[in-house]
Amino acid sequence: MRKIQVFDTTLRDGEQTPGVNLNFEEKLQIATQLERLGVDIIEAGFPASSEGDFRAVKTIADTIKESSVTGLARSVKKEIDAAWDALKGGVEPRLHVFIATSPIHMKHKLRMTEEEVMENAVESVKYAKTMFPHVQWSAEDACRSDLDFLVRLIEKVIDAGAEVINLPDTVGYITQEEIRHRFRYIKENVPNIDKAILSTHCHDDLGMAVANSLAAIEAGADQVEGTINGIGERAGNASLEEIAVALRIRNDFYQAETGLQLNEIKRTSNLVSKLTGMPVPNNKAVVGDNAFAHESGIHQDGVLKETSTYEIITPDLVGVSSNRLVLGKLSGRHAFKEKIESLGYKATDEQLNKAFKAFKDLADKKREITDEDIFALMSEQKAGDEVKYYELETIQVTYGTNNVTTATVTLKNPENETIQEAATGSGSVEALYNTIERMIDGEVRLNDYRIQSTTGGRDALAEVYVQIEHKGEQVSGRGTANDVLEASGKAYVNAINRALNLKNYPKKPMEKIHV
Numbered sequence: 001m002r003k004i005q006v007f008d009t010t011l012r013d014g015e016q017t018p019g020v021n022l023n024f025e026e027k028l029q030i031a032t033q034l035e036r037l038g039v040d041i042i043e044a045g046f047p048a049s050s051e052g053d054f055r056a057v058k059t060i061a062d063t064i065k066e067s068s069v070t071g072l073a074r075s076v077k078k079e080i081d082a083a084w085d086a087l088k089g090g091v092e093p094r095l096h097v098f099i100a101t102s103p104i105h106m107k108h109k110l111r112m113t114e115e116e117v118m119e120n121a122v123e124s125v126k127y128a129k130t131m132f133p134h135v136q137w138s139a140e141d142a143c144r145s146d147l148d149f150l151v152r153l154i155e156k157v158i159d160a161g162a163e164v165i166n167l168p169d170t171v172g173y174i175t176q177e178e179i180r181h182r183f184r185y186i187k188e189n190v191p192n193i194d195k196a197i198l199s200t201h202c203h204d205d206l207g208m209a210v211a212n213s214l215a216a217i218e219a220g221a222d223q224v225e226g227t228i229n230g231i232g233e234r235a236g237n238a239s240l241e242e243i244a245v246a247l248r249i250r251n252d253f254y255q256a257e258t259g260l261q262l263n264e265i266k267r268t269s270n271l272v273s274k275l276t277g278m279p280v281p282n283n284k285a286v287v288g289d290n291a292f293a294h295e296s297g298i299h300q301d302g303v304l305k306e307t308s309t310y311e312i313i314t315p316d317l318v319g320v321s322s323n324r325l326v327l328g329k330l331s332g333r334h335a336f337k338e339k340i341e342s343l344g345y346k347a348t349d350e351q352l353n354k355a356f357k358a359f360k361d362l363a364d365k366k367r368e369i370t371d372e373d374i375f376a377l378m379s380e381q382k383a384g385d386e387v388k389y390y391e392l393e394t395i396q397v398t399y400g401t402n403n404v405t406t407a408t409v410t411l412k413n414p415e416n417e418t419i420q421e422a423a424t425g426s427g428s429v430e431a432l433y434n435t436i437e438r439m440i441d442g443e444v445r446l447n448d449y450r451i452q453s454t455t456g457g458r459d460a461l462a463e464v465y466v467q468i469e470h471k472g473e474q475v476s477g478r479g480t481a482n483d484v485l486e487a488s489g490k491a492y493v494n495a496i497n498r499a500l501n502l503k504n505y506p507k508k509p510m511e512k513i514h515v
Ligand SMILES: CC(=O)SCCNC(=O)CCNC(=O)[C@H](O)C(C)(C)COP(=O)(O)OP(=O)(O)OC[C@H]1O[C@@H](n2cnc3c(N)ncnc32)[C@H](O)[C@@H]1OP(=O)(O)O
Pocket: 013, 016, 046, 048, 049, 050, 073, 074, 075, 076, 098, 099, 100, 109, 110, 111, 140, 170, 233
């Protein structure tokens, strides 16, 4: 299997992300994790750009032992000197020096001719080689540069001592077909190309950075450059974690692999996200929160039967502890059953069907159903196995700071008749409970009332717990609903029914159980 060198530029190009500014300690922390991840080369910064970056590159070079550390410099002697000062204490110091080679950049930015660029590039590589054992040379904007100019230039730069030739797609412009053609053309036409390796460095302006990097690897690039989470200048760089995982999962196709410890990927991604303040989108490949989450019933059923039906990457491969079945309105019975069993509930088919219906009703109102929601729902279901003498049908409460609070309730009574009543109270819950008390047989004494939300978030369920005394029985009841008053009403009626169950109250004429 071909080995692809991984060149990580999270600390240099990644730091060029608008809004990202890593301090010295943060850079060192990320470099240490990159070393653990097993990247071959860490580009730690641009030593001549500031004192802070110089210090960070120097400390990283002096500290990191398992990866080679490099720093970027323009084709300018004093920047190469600064890079040497920062990098010389490291293991096999390596310089990354660059100059732009496209007509647009040469004419408008550098204001140099092809000959001047060539002379400058060769001189800077020769100069760097007087100090550095390893020199990488980059043709900035290579993917918009004239190919025959590049062929002539690369030959000379290799003769000057560059051992890595990087051909960046600086502005994220190229397509896969074109990048393959470029890399093959350079390989076939630069006479001394076997003295160097080719590197690819793609940007994501058209969302093709990873695809283009893989295409360049297909066409002979032996080094790939990118950043963790794809951060970087403008739309960012190629995501190294995506490339490494694509090479592993599709090594049947690419016949190439990196030496990364893939199970360090998630941890590295989290660290970079935290320290740069750049959130990872939930749907991001490999490291997004949803990368191993399954929402719909058909997918969940498939995954429960055999994960490979819908997962081409196993979560543990990239350091994610497990996949996640997200329960929501598109989930099916298999996933629901798996969830309630994992929470310790056993259910007959009939109980499962009832609970599943209640779950679907809830999922229609709530985006994601959490374990706490399932607990609440299942404890209601258990209560649901008892006879429901009274069934709450509708509640209407009018409350105003200057009005008397009034509740109107519709109930189904033990005779299966629908009855309605209204009463007032000093607050909504009191009005509600006064009303219900008027509608049932016997007095109710409320001993305890507690309310809590099952989860965080505005759409969390309210769970109400009550303790009452009714017909000489001390019982508790629970109710769960999106609305606090509905949950309060349900808890109260639930407790009343429990008391009646304990009393073996006469059965309803036609038992009808709602869930
Ligand atoms: C594609 C990339 O990502 S390249 C890396 C980009 N990263 C950075 O620029 C971050 C660090 N940069 C810096 O701190 C500063 O830009 C410095 C210290 C490098 C230079 O700062 P200044 O001297 O103030 O120049 P400034 O940045 O305004 O302009 C860039 C100059 O470098 C020249 N230049 C650009 N690339 C190169 C190069 N590879 N080699 C030589 N000169 C170059 C430009 O033509 C321009 O020259 P001019 O002043 O004669 O017009």
